[in-house]
Amino acid sequence: MTQAVDTLILGAGAAGMMCAAHSGGRTLVIDHARAPGEKIRISGGGRCNFTNLHTAPENFLSRNPHFCKSALARYTQWDVIDLVGRHGIAWHEKTLGQLFCDGRSTQIVGMLVDEMRRAGAELWLSTQLADLSHDGDRFHATLEREGAQQAITARNLVLATGGKSIPGMGATGMACDIAQRFGHALTETRPALVPLTFSDAPFAALSGTALPVRASCGGAAFEEAALFTHRGLSGPAILQISSYWREGDGIALDLDPGGTLYDDLRAERQRHGRRNFTTALSQHLPARLVTNLAPALDLSGNLADQSDARLGQIVGALRDWRLKPTGSEGYRTAEVMLGGIDTAGLSSATMESRHLPGLYAIGEAVDVTGWLGGYNFQWAWASGHAAGQAI
Ligand code: FDA
Numbered sequence: 001m002t003q004a005v006d007t008l009i010l011g012a013g014a015a016g017m018m019c020a021a022h023s024g025g026r027t028l029v030i031d032h033a034r035a036p037g038e039k040i041r042i043s044g045g046g047r048c049n050f051t052n053l054h055t056a057p058e059n060f061l062s063r064n065p066h067f068c069k070s071a072l073a074r075y076t077q078w079d080v081i082d083l084v085g086r087h088g089i090a091w092h093e094k095t096l097g098q099l100f101c102d103g104r105s106t107q108i109v110g111m112l113v114d115e116m117r118r119a120g121a122e123l124w125l126s127t128q129l130a131d132l133s134h135d136g137d138r139f140h141a142t143l144e145r146e147g148a149q150q151a152i153t154a155r156n157l158v159l160a161t162g163g164k165s166i167p168g169m170g171a172t173g174m175a176c177d178i179a180q181r182f183g184h185a186l187t188e189t190r191p192a193l194v195p196l197t198f199s200d201a202p203f204a205a206l207s208g209t210a211l212p213v214r215a216s217c218g219g220a221a222f223e224e225a226a227l228f229t230h231r232g233l234s235g236p237a238i239l240q241i242s243s244y245w246r247e248g249d250g251i252a253l254d255l256d257p258g259g260t261l262y263d264d265l266r267a268e269r270q271r272h273g274r275r276n277f278t279t280a281l282s283q284h285l286p287a288r289l290v291t292n293l294a295p296a297l298d299l300s301g302n303l304a305d306q307s308d309a310r311l312g313q314i315v316g317a318l319r320d321w322r323l324k325p326t327g328s329e330g331y332r333t334a335e336v337m338l339g340g341i342d343t344a345g346l347s348s349a350t351m352e353s354r355h356l357p358g359l360y361a362i363g364e365a366v367d368v369t370g371w372l373g374g375y376n377f378q379w380a381w382a383s384g385h386a387a388g389q390a391i
Pocket residue numbers: 010011012013014015016030031032033036037038039040042043044045048049050051127128129160161162163165166170171172173174334335336362363364365373374375376377378380
């Protein structure tokens with residue numbers, strides 16, 4: 001027998017559950033996974049970086065940088081902090097405004113399931129969408145659950161199946177595919193917040209070495225840690241810059257982001273002129289990195305052998321180290337998908353389709369991608385809230 005609901009939400013992730021918690025009428029949320037909010041569970045190293053104190057529209061990439069403003073303004077980081085507080089979830093600020101749970105990220109999943117149930121929404125897990133159509137008035141979906149098929153009709157359909165990152169966890173491009181079927185354009189999608197790779201693995205010997213840098217590419221710059229890996233570069237500064245990097249681009253690393261190295265080396269030359277130059281540099285940079293760079297930079301001799309001009313030249317090279325990644329680790333390890341459903345087809349106030357009333361798209365599936373640091377969850381909460389309020 002066909003069941004009629006007001007709203008069918010595809011995806012019980014961060015955005016879908018938030019939407020269900022705020023939507024009125026009869027709501028059914030489905031997910032093909034066995035548990036809701038699996039990405040929340042693994043996020044932030046198991047402690048979920050659930051928002052960022054400094055959230056502002058500038059922290060998001062989109063073809064239309066204004067699109068995210070309305071939703072972010074109506075459900076802010078302070079609303080999230082209030083919600084988390086009401087559920088008794090303790091949290092702390094790590095760095096750069098990033099808020100993490102003191103305990104486990106499953107507390108955030110539990111909070112959303114509670115909120116959803118309080119709003120009267122039903123949750124069907126291990127459920128697949130087998131068929132979907134629209135008759136000009138309502139959506140008709142065929143769902144497969146526990147080996148049986150169930151027909152559903154719904155006035156509203158919310159696309160909340162997220163992006164394509166980590167397909168091993170069940171990520172799919174379903175939201176984009178359905179949006180496209182109903183007349184929506186997509187912007188280019190690609191892995192983002194992802195380690196960058198080099199085909200010749202030049203840093204394999206440095207794998208595990210980390211240091212603070214300023215990484216720049218495509219007009220953006222981030223001052224955080226970088227990490228050398230077997231395949232290339234990772235760490236927060238690199239993940240951030242990966243959202244701006246395109247195949248063929250170079251990136252620049254400033255290995256002295258504080259800008260004190262030149263003066264420090266000159267002062268040391270005065271006090272310890274007989275100190276080997278590489279030994280002196282190793283006081284400021286990881287020794288393995290200095291050894292790796294020594295041949296290219298010709299770091300021979302003692303400190304006393306280095307003129308001001310020579311020190312300036314070396315420090316200049318360390319502050320503008322040009323590298324050309326050949327690729328990225330792809331969706332296998334990317335934290336997010338950049339791009340998605342073009343915002344031109346959506347209302348920024350409600351996330352409703354401009355092509356088909358009753359169709360909504362929220363969360364990572366939409367062409368709004370946050371920086372690393374809790375911004376992507378903030379977008380999921382804010383866009384889910386905007387759609388839920390409108391329904
Ligand atoms: P989300 O991916 O959360 O949910 C989509 C849901 O749809 C899933 O439950 C999935 O099973 C379901 N689904 C997908 N395809 C389906 C289909 N075909 N049929 C049925 N169901 C389907 N962000 C942040 O702000 N702070 C952080 O700490 C982290 N950490 C982090 C770590 C790792 C390892 C990753 C991969 C990602 C992060 N992120 C993050 C990013 C963050 O997890 C992400 O942006 C949000 O979860 C997006 O929320 P959505 O609800 O849009 O998708």
